[in-house]
Amino acid sequence: MNSDKITKGVLIFASAIILLVAGGMALSLVEGAIPAFKNFGLNFIFNNNWNPTRGKENYGALPFIAGTLITSVTALIISLPLSFSASLFLGEYYRGTKMAKVLGMMVDLLAGIPSIVYGLWGFYVLRPLLVDLGLPNQGFGIFTASIILAIMIIPYATSLSNEIILMVPNELKEAAYSLGATKSEVIFNVIVPSARSGIIAGYILSFGRALGETMAVTMLIGNANVIPDGFFSTGNTMASVIANQFGEADGLKLSSLIAIGLLLFLITGIINAIGKFIIKRMA
């Protein structure tokens, strides 16, 4: 009885703290962003200037929104075939074999590498390679950043989809096999349909990670505060402009950076909501 009460109290307390923290963050972001929106109105979102010079101050989030969405979507597209194949390899084709174990370990290892290490590798290894292949801008830009992002989200997408594929009931698969289905028929007619919503959820989570990724992208995207005019041009993302510029920011600039933070918060929220909606529709 007594321990029951204590447990209940602890649980309520912990949940309340989570609520408070999330609510407090949203509130302080909104509060900090007010001066920027007051000054620029909704045009803040569609303005492609970022001019911090005193007297000519003019801030807009469009270059960063564009950079964030382009890099994240490209990364997702690059990572999709790789991570989907890897998760089928791990979860079905070579399930339980030594090969799968080694690969699984590698995937977990990749997921655990800090973002700055990916950035270093991208800067010193990937970028010179791309320069040799004839990429302009010394290899800095949207394309290089997208590749690094793709490599970073592959392990997430792979292990999440793998977990879901492993959860597909054996009875279903055995029934299909006993009817004479081949392995690939089982995969595409039984496993994928029943794991569909989980796999999509995995990709949405990975996309969320790509949106907020900061360090590795900052090191490779070129940090030019303009709307990228092509895959190989330099740009900037929302997370990376905040990381770069908050230190010396004050007044309107600080508020604009916070407003970008708020927009990133909203975009991530909207994408999560879309994901949940898709999962609901498909389940």
Add this chain to the structure above:
Amino acid sequence: MKQFVIIILAVFLLGACSNSSKKNGNEKSATSSDLTITAAGATFPMPYYNMVFNQYSDETGVQITYGGIGSGGGIRSLTDKVVDFGATDAYLDDEQLAEMPAEVVHIPTVLGAVVIAYNLPGVDGLKLSNELLEKIFMGEITNWNDPLIAQNNAGLSFPDKEITFIHRSDGSGTTFIFSDYMTKVSSKWAEAVGTGKSLQWPVGMGAKGNPGVAGTISQTEGAIGYIGSEYAFAQKIQTAQVQNSAGNYITPSIASVSAAAKGAIPDDTRIMLTNSDDPESYPISGFTWIILYKEQNYNGRSKEQALATLKLLDWLESESAQSQAETVHYAPLPQATAEKAKTILRTVTYNGTQLLN
């Protein structure tokens, strides 16, 4: 559960050990009481401050913590009255001074410069006129084989290589000094870009911090960018000679940076030294300042605390502190400037009475 308790106990014991050892260490050196001076601001002079503050702590027992949070952060911390003094690479202009809650004074502590670094193997002693600086950084010259560059550098041969301009992606006093110089020497730059800690760049790409810019330049053949001298000197980075207002091409060095402060300095020391008219001076040089309130009784600070702060700052202007600047690649203040700073410190008061004499 048992294990958990043991771990907790172990942590506490460890904590106690390290605490007691710290106290023992303090007793040896502490002559004055356990005063702690808190400061925050610019990252540019941080290696110098860390070195001399440590030495001052060892000698006097006064603990000093300096947070390198950027000039903007230093000004903000002083405005919020959470520090004993702030530090900034750009002086507060009249408007900013008026916004401060009380009167603020500036004292310069050391000199630094911004060097133009480039990566062209085999091309040593690149000379950049102000016209070339403008054309390269405005994106009008995009290749190293441009005839204008060759014209200005007789005897050097330049490759057919794209110019990649690397600037800072973060806000920085280094950018401020660089853009202040560009604004002074190029009306085109003044009109299109202006002066600031971060800018709307016409061309180029950004990298974070001096190490980021230096690293990107060294990785990128054909790159050019600007770097804080303290970093460039320490890393022995290839730098260009820049033309000063007397028309001489000057290699950045401790001596040529120091020369920039030889001219007349206003009594409140608020001056940008860029484009100095001393013929020996490197033109992209500048002071870095410590800022503090003229009336030291604020936020419940004790008189003892205020006096300790002023004594530290007074020592910073002394020969024994200034002579160490060069070891971490800063230029010491000329004697006359240090004297001005000392005079300013003697106008600082506590409840209206002068603290230092």
